[in-house]
Amino acid sequence: MRTIFAIFLLAFVLAFCCVAMSPRAFAHHGDAGYDTSKQVTVKGAVTEFHFQNPHIEIFIDARKDDHSIEKWHGELNSPNLVSRMAGWNGKTLKPGDEIVLIGYRAKNGLNVLRLEKVLLANGTEIFPKNGNGVTVF
DSSP, X not given: OHHHXXXXXXHHHHHXXXXXXXXXXXXXXXXXXXXXXXXXXXXXXXXXXXOOSSOOEEEEEEEOTTSOEEEEEEEOSOHHHHHHHHOOOTTSOOTTOEEEEEEEEBTTSXXXXXXXXXXXXXXXXXXXTTOSSOOOO
16 A cells, blocks of 8 residues: 555655646747747858757857947857758858848847858758758757
8 A cells, every 4th residue: 555655655756746847948948038020130250160969059249330340149059959950060061151140139138149050151951951951859
């Protein structure tokens, strides 16, 4: 009897934890923090490239019309996914590379983009959102 109660209690606690954690995981990976009604395009030079979990991050300096520098931060999926989808690795970008970031800007007004596309300065698309015809498993 005591063993059955312990198993029931453990199952209940695990189920509760799963339900309690699910909204946090969804919120972290959702679009709620970004204005998905319009895409923003920013061109600049890579200052940092982080090919590491949980998300790839690209930092660029974009030159404004008045020649001042505006710092932007772009975030992609996990390195594993982007590697399979678009063939990226830790050397895909390096500081000084001129690129174009296209994505959805953070609703809070920060210069942060959830990236949909990354292009080289010559227009070559190196990160399409749906991959280069690669099936994602």
